Each structure stands twice: as structure tokens, then as C-alpha cells.
Amino acid sequence: MFDWIDKGGVLAPLLDGVVSGTALTLAASACAFAIGLALGIVLLLARISSIAPLRALVVLWVSLLRGTPALIHMLIAYYMVPALLDISISPLTAGIAALACNTSAYIVEILRGALGTMSHGQRAAGYAMGMRPWQVWRYVLLPQMIYRSIPPLTSEFTILLKASSLMSIIAVPELATVARNAGLQTDLPLQVFTITAAVYFVILFLISAASRVCEGRVARMLPHGH
Amino acid sequence: MAIDFSVVREAIPPLIDGLRITALVNVVGIPIGIAAGIAAAYAAQSRTLLRPVALAYVELVRNIPYLILVYLSFFGLPKLGVQASAMQVAIICTAFYTGGYFCEILRAALRSVPRGQTHAAFSLGMTFWQAQRLVIAPQLFRFVTPPTTSLVIMMFKDSSIFSVMSLPEMTYQSNLLTANTFAYVEVLGTTALIYWICSVLLAGVGRRVESVIGRRARHA
Numbered sequence: 001m002f003d004w005i006d007k008g009g010v011l012a013p014l015l016d017g018v019v020s021g022t023a024l025t026l027a028a029s030a031c032a033f034a035i036g037l038a039l040g041i042v043l044l045l046a047r048i049s050s051i052a053p054l055r056a057l058v059v060l061w062v063s064l065l066r067g068t069p070a071l072i073h074m075l076i077a078y079y080m081v082p083a084l085l086d087i088s089i090s091p092l093t094a095g096i097a098a099l100a101c102n103t104s105a106y107i108v109e110i111l112r113g114a115l116g117t118m119s120h121g122q123r124a125a126g127y128a129m130g131m132r133p134w135q136v137w138r139y140v141l142l143p144q145m146i147y148r149s150i151p152p153l154t155s156e157f158t159i160l161l162k163a164s165s166l167m168s169i170i171a172v173p174e175l176a177t178v179a180r181n182a183g184l185q186t187d188l189p190l191q192v193f194t195i196t197a198a199v200y201f202v203i204l205f206l207i208s209a210a211s212r213v214c215e216g217r218v219a220r221m222l223p224h225g226h
Numbered sequence: 227m228a229i230d231f232s233v234v235r236e237a238i239p240p241l242i243d244g245l246r247i248t249a250l251v252n253v254v255g256i257p258i259g260i261a262a263g264i265a266a267a268y269a270a271q272s273r274t275l276l277r278p279v280a281l282a283y284v285e286l287v288r289n290i291p292y293l294i295l296v297y298l299s300f301f302g303l304p305k306l307g308v309q310a311s312a313m314q315v316a317i318i319c320t321a322f323y324t325g326g327y328f329c330e331i332l333r334a335a336l337r338s339v340p341r342g343q344t345h346a347a348f349s350l351g352m353t354f355w356q357a358q359r360l361v362i363a364p365q366l367f368r369f370v371t372p373p374t375t376s377l378v379i380m381m382f383k384d385s386s387i388f389s390v391m392s393l394p395e396m397t398y399q400s401n402l403l404t405a406n407t408f409a410y411v412e413v414l415g416t417t418a419l420i421y422w423i424c425s426v427l428l429a430g431v432g433r434r435v436e437s438v439i440g441r442r443a444r445h446a
Contacts, residue, residue: 067379067425068418069386071397076418079410158289165291169390176293189301197290197298204289 014182014192021178022199028092028174029161032099036160037153039100040107047108048115058108065105070163073098078170095167103160110156114148115141147218154211158204165200175199233412237403241420244399247313248385251395255317256381259324260374266325267332280329287326292384295319300391312393319388320381327377335369336362367439375432379425386421396420 047058065073077098082088089097118141126136165176179196183189266283269276299315310318339362347357389398400417404410 063426064418064422067383067422067429069383069397069421071386071389072400072414072418072421075397075400075404076414079404080414083410162291165293166387168293176291176297179294180297183297183301188305189298190305193294193298193302197294200291200294201286201289205285208289 010186010188011182011191011195013185014179014195017173017178017182018175018195018199021173021175022203024172024174025161025164025176026203028096028167028172029099029157029164032096032164033103033157033160035096035100036103036107039104040111043104043108044111044115047112062105062108065102070098070102071166071169073102074166074169077101091167091170091172095164095170095172099160099164099167102163103156106156106159107153110149110152111145113152114145117148118144147221150218151211151215154207154214158207158211161204161207162200229415230409230412233407233409234416237400237407237409237413237416240399240403241396241417244394244396245420245424247393248382248395251313251316251320251385251388251393252378252382255320256324256378258317258321259381260328262321262325263328263332266329267336270329270333271336284326284329287323288330292319292323293387293390295322296387296390312388312391315391316385316388316393316395320385323384324377324381327380328374331370331373331377332366334373335366338369339365368443371432371436371439375429375435378432379428382424382428383421 043058043061046054049055074095078089078091078094081094081097122140122144123136126140131139164174167174168176168180171177175196179192183192186192266280269280270284271277296315296319299310299319300312303310303315343361344357347361352360385395386397388395389401392398396417400413403413407413
């Protein structure tokens, strides 16, 4: 399939694995992001609840995860958690769990920031119209919060996708692992890692470009001077 | 499962040795990166061929995972005939990445100083660099400090990636300890705790700098 790049077949170890590696990178990142977003919403509800210990726990969770390297999260998920709970988990499960927890700490702050930009008047107006608390959430606050969060959430997704390369540390066969193995097998590190960097670059650049288009649309959809 | 505190006590000295290397890489690499970022930000402002070069540099840094850059430099540089130690590669990667991100930070800050100020400085007879130094630069610190604190913390955390080239920084030391003792809970827990404490301290320093700058700005 890639004969046009690699006439002598010397880059076969990379080119044979690059499609499956990229697919796994994308799938694992999407999966981790979905779990992280769900977790982030739950954490947000705890963060703004009236129960002080619950709020403190979320603050601690955010501080711990944002204050430690993603690489350490991988090692903790793959080695430390199974040792603590006396279970065994696959590298992929551990990798996705680590990425999801990592991103949840950033997502909760993004959502909280988006919620904070809405005035108290909106909530009061909802109540004044006879809405119940969940209706105010469902029809007034939640839709705006999601729209406002789209640009920073997209940029968070690109950060997550870059961090997914760290799954190679625990031997998940994603793009970075394919690249590292191919680099060692072929002894052509310059070619192998340049091609890999180009694959990441194209994916991330497209996501960022889509995000910029999206940002413009979101800005037009929201009321001015909320 | 019980935590064996004697393992924790034995793990701390090698981890602190690793932290010294982690600190050294960042203390040397980040200032070089900031200098590169300043150069890139002014290049991006110019109307010369340097502009697309600077913009391409920023896009490269933003869209390539750090791990891939580290692999490319560590395995690729010798193929180009450049013999560099893991420490040198680590410093180069730190500086390269910091530079791209700092360029973005500085560009955003430069945009937030009104254009009219540069024009006013020119009409007072100042040269470009006088205007930058006396009028623009003093106002930039306020905008630059908070994102730079985040950047420093990010580079500090990401320096854990240098463990893949066996640079004996903190994560590498942690890997050695777990390989020898299998005490994953104690060793990884201690390592994470040290990273966390350092990050919290760095964030505190950043806030301190911000408040000092804020006070100066009010007095001025």
C-alpha cells in the first residue's frame, strides 16, 4: 500500500503497522475522552454541590492529577492499582483509564469555567418563570455550558491525543509503540520518527483547524453580553 | 495490602537524586527555551521570511507529541553525525518545546498591548527597540506570568518522558526501584507525591510573582 514511499521495503516494520497503530491511537483517545467527559460532569456536580467534603475531594482530585505527570498516571494505572486491588488489567484498559482520569481533572475545570461565565440572573429568571431546578439545568444552563465548552474541550482532546503516545510505555500497540519498535528494527530512526511525527501532525492539525471553525460558529450562536 | 514504610524511606534518597537531574534539565532548558520563544515571537511579528519559519516552528511544537520528538532527537541525532548525551538531548528538547509554547504566550501578550502605544512611542522619537524595552515590555509581565507558570509546570512534569532515554531523572529512578523491589505501591506513590509537592510549590511561586507584579503595576 505504501510502495510509493518505500521502494526497497526497508520501512516495512513501520508502514505495516502505521494504520493499525493510528487506528488504536484514535480509538483509545476517543474512548478515554468520552469516559473523561462523563467523569468530568459527575465531578462538576460534586464540585458545585452543597456538601463540603465532596467539594474538597474534587479539589484534591484535580490538584493531584494536574500536579503529576501523565507518564506516572500510566505507571500507576498499570502497576500500582492492580497491586493495590490484587487484580490484573490489560495495558490498553490501564492506558485508557489513566488518560480518562487525567483528562477528567482538566475537563471539570473547563466546565466550571464555562458555568462561571453565566450570570446568576439566568438561573433567577428560570425560577421566576416557574421552572424547577432540573428544568433550569436542562433548558437554561446545560446547553450554554456545553456550547461555551466546545473550543476548550477540543483543545483538551488534542492534548489527550498527544498524551496517548505515552501508552507505549506500558506496551499498548498504538502509533508510538509501532514507531519505537520500527525505529529499533530498521535502524532508520530519522525516517521512522519523521513519518510518525507527520502522521500525528496531520491528525492534530486537522482537529485544531476544525476547532477554530467550530469556535467561530459557537461565538455567533451565543447571546452577546449574557 | 499494607504499605511498607521502610521501602518508602529507602526510595526517597534515589528519588531525590533523580529530582536533582529533573531540576537541572529544566533550570537549563527552560530559560534557553524562553529566549528562543522571544526571538520567535518577534520573528512572527516581522514582515520577513522569518515570519513563516516562526509560525511553522510553533505549529510543529503544538502538533507533535513530546515523546516522538524525544525519540527523533535521541535516536536521530547520532545518524546526522551529532553525538549528544541523554542530558544534552533532554535540554535541547526542553528548550525546543518551551520556545514554541512561550512564543504563543508572548504573541498573545503583545496583542493585548494597544497598537497606539507603539505609535505614540515612535512619535516621541523612540526607536523600535527603545519602544519595546521602555513601553511595551514592562506591560507584558502581567499577561505573561500566569501562562508561563503553567508552562513551567508542564515542562517539569513532561521531563518524566526523558526516562525513555535512560536519563537518570526521577521517573527513571522510580522505574529502577520498582524493577528491583516490585514495591509498586510504595515507590510509585512516593514518586507521584514528590512530583505533586513540586508542582504545588511551583504554582505557589507563580502566584507570588503575579502578586508582586500586580502591586508594582498599581504603584506605577
